[in-house]
Amino acid sequence: MASKKLIGKDLKKLGFPEGRAIGEAMRVMESAYKGKSILHKKSMLKKVLENPALYAKHETLGPIATALMISKISNKPLEMRQKRIPYSIYGVEGIEPGAINQMEIAMRLPVTKSGALMPDAHQGYGLPIGGVLATENAVIPYGVGVDIGCRMCMTLYDIPPAYVHQNTEELEKMLLDNTRFGQSAFKRPKDHAVLDNSLFGEINIVKSLKDKAWKQIGSSGGGNHFVEFGIGEILTEDNEMGLSPGKYLSVLSHSGSRGLGANIARHYTKLAMDMTKLPSEAKHLAWLDLDSEAGQEYWLAMNLAGDYASACHHQIHERLAKALGERPLAMVENHHNFAWKEQDADGNEIIVHRKGATPAGDGVMGIIPGSMTSPGFIVKGKGVNESINSAAHGAGRLMSRTKAKQSLSKKEVKQHIKKAGITLIGSGLDEAPQVYKDIYEVMDRQKDLVDVVGTFQPKVVRMCGANEAKGKYQEVD
């Protein structure tokens, strides 16, 4: 059945301005899109009209987009929804108003389908940390976060917990020898299949980061990242890992995609902000249409950064397994800064952004760390639709880094850590246990979202120290 032809009147009704764009649209629709339904043509044109810059380089729609841009229509900021889409907040009493305000703005984006705020939420850039946002065919780089693929990984060993107390110094040395933080790096980084990914030769920004990625693989970075030995305890037979309930010497790591992910995030956020003009309060939520070239590139690069972050964790755990002279019995891992293609309750595809949120689909395993003096939790998701199959990604910050440095005393923090029986390498006041919310409260506020399968009690902890952070370090490798 031949489709109806679009006429100038139809295009003006769509919002096309007088001028050359109408002619271009009619020409393109009658060539490349000939035979497509009138609805399809209109929806394509609407997309170009809403955001011509995204389509400027498009093979067929490019000329329409260019004409629209010349007509200056692209200078008009995109309209936000008048009313926000309703969303669920878990543990509202523990969440700072700034984070809620950011979520309210995100819920007014025209591409937003649904959202949820986790109990560890605090203010971030664009979407709050602890924010979950589902969109339609659009990806928001700052909805994923700067550290793309930031994630947790835990391995459990057939070694009794007493080993920690008997070998604390050896474990400390294992961490010093086998992990790298801040600007420090391994002299001989290990190779990994992720470095053979063809995207390192295909996407310019990724190409420029190959060298950095090679040098930094297997390292942990800074900030709240850590690698630690501790005691994992499995509490239930129903743990998806085939482990008997009991205590196991374990390794827990928290880190992301290092310079690779940070630079990918920066590059595509800038691109999105140039392309999607939004009112200033929402500018950091600029998105890329997944049908656009930039959107598809970001999606591929984001997935590469996710694989790279995973590879870094695997190398950390491989090195430590070798040092322990054991093979792990089980491994649990999850991203908590990422975007996924998932389905909503009606079966429609949605893009789910979790920025500091743990995937918690039905039966999905994850790790929610506490702090260096409080336990982390091995969890199994309950698949709650209102939370968009998500949970918190940790205790969440209670205090800013600046406030921590001003208000906490080194001596007190040191005493607190010693009293808790923790051996600590590195870290600073801004990562003191006191800057985090009470993990037990956070877990209580999300008991509808996850089941606790086990716990992890940190014992020997390594974080980034002041010297590594500044690049003043002794290479020991």
Added chain:
DNA sequence: ATGTCC
């Protein structure tokens, strides 16, 4: 988070 604005 990030050689913390090439």
